[in-house]
Amino acid sequence: MHPGFARVFAVIDGSLYQWFKQTEGIEEALLEYQLTLTEILDELVEWNKTHDNLLLINSPLHDVSMSVLSLNLSLIRILEMAVLHCCDKMNSKHWDFVLCSLAGWLQVMK
DSSP, X not given: OOTHHHXXXXXXXXXXXXXXXXXXXXXHHHHHHHHHHHHHHHHHHXXXXXXXXXXXXXXXXXXXXXXXXXXXXXHHHHHHHHHHHHXXXXXXXXXXXXXXXXXXXXXXXX
């Protein structure tokens, strides 16, 4: 895996978290945040089509590099923000990605 993916996901995760904190009480800023987050979800759905091997779905954890683990943890936090802050703006592709990823991660934890 290219280690840059893990760093990019961590930056996106951290930026979204800080951005949401800044939107408190400002409706226009919240709408822009939600729009950006749904656009990020669109990109993640497309990214997953060519990089699905990087998601920890049905993969034993003992064989995973720290970069792949970090990528998945950042992705989980991004998806959590989407579900918490803009679930009403998510389309069926977004929900499919979230639910399939969640189901796969739960399988890994068994």
